[in-house]
Amino acid sequence: MxxxxxxxxxxxxxxxxxxxxxxxxxxxxxxxxxxxxxxxxxxxxxSLLFKRDSSFTIGPDTAKVQLVEYFDPACEGCAKFHPYVKEILKQYKDDIQLVLRYAPLHEGSEKIAVILEATKKQDMFLEALEMSYKYQQSWAGHSGHNLNNLLQIISNLGLDMKKLVEDVKSPEIQNVVMKDIEDMKKLGIRKTPSFYVNGKPLQQFGLQNLKDLIQSEIDK
The missing domain is CATH 1.20.5 (Single alpha-helices involved in coiled-coils or other helix-helix interfaces)
Known part of the structure; x- marks a missing residue:
């Protein structure tokens, strides 16, 4: 070679x-x-399991902690725990964002969720939610819910009820609730309220446990 x-x-x-x-x-x-x-x-x-574009939020998107609550408007525990959630928001201020998602586990509660979703069209969602909690015993029942009573209660907020009734029929509104139900099922939620802090589930329900989980995320 x-x-x-x-x-x-x-x-x-x-x-x-x-x-x-x-x-x-x-x-x-x-x-x-x-x-x-x-x-x-x-x-x-x-991330869509915790927050969608349609989700109602309180607090900045830049917050260190994303607190997601899956709730049922007919749930007595949700109504009783709501004031504590408001206290947490005040305590942590800009460090936390609350995301409210529907988990209508009680029979017929999906209809209530649709009504509440429709109030967003008039920027009255939080007011309607709190009013429904306050007078929950007047419309919620284990054998079924009294929709007329609920509509009468939230009408005192000054809502355009004719518009609300039309909005309730909207496929867009109904789809938001259905998406929340789908996400709820994917997460395996069987009780309300169910909380997630930066995607981490609150394993043992309790106010102090929730605060501890939030604080641990803020301290990171």
Missing amino acids: TKKSTMQNKTIIIISIIVLISIFFGIKYFYTQSQSEKAIALSKKQ
């Missing part, structure tokens, strides 16, 4: 090695990119 042939063979080997290395790193790069894109997509999908 001539010296020239030997040099040519070495050159071919070097080029082959460079090509193989390039292919290896190319595959690795695209695999990494693919995995990254999948992770981002999964993260976005997971």
Whole structure:
């Protein structure tokens, strides 16, 4: 074998090695990119279980803590715990954002959720929710809910009731509640209120336990 042939063979080997290395790193790069894109997509999908664009929020999006409450408007525990949630919001101020999601576990509660969702069209959701909690015993029942009583109660807020009745029929409004129900089922929620702090479920229900979980996230 001539010296020239030997040099040519070495050159071919070097080029082959460079090509193989390039292919290896190319595959690795695209695999990494693919995995990254999948992770981002999964993260976005997971985040929807806690907050959707339609979700009612109190507090800044930049808050350190996202407190998600899945509630049933007919739930006695939700009504009793609501004032404590308001105290938590005052205590932590800009460090927390509350996200309210529907979990209508009581029979017929999805109709109440639709009514409350419709009040958003008149910027009266929180007022309607608190009014429904305050007079819960007047309209909520284990064998069924008295929708007329609830409508009469929230009408005292000065709502345009004709518009509200029309908005309740809207597929857009009903779809929001259905999406919350779907997310509730994916999370396996079987009781209300159910709380999540930065995606972490409150394992043992209780005011102090909730505050401890929030504080641990703020301290990070």
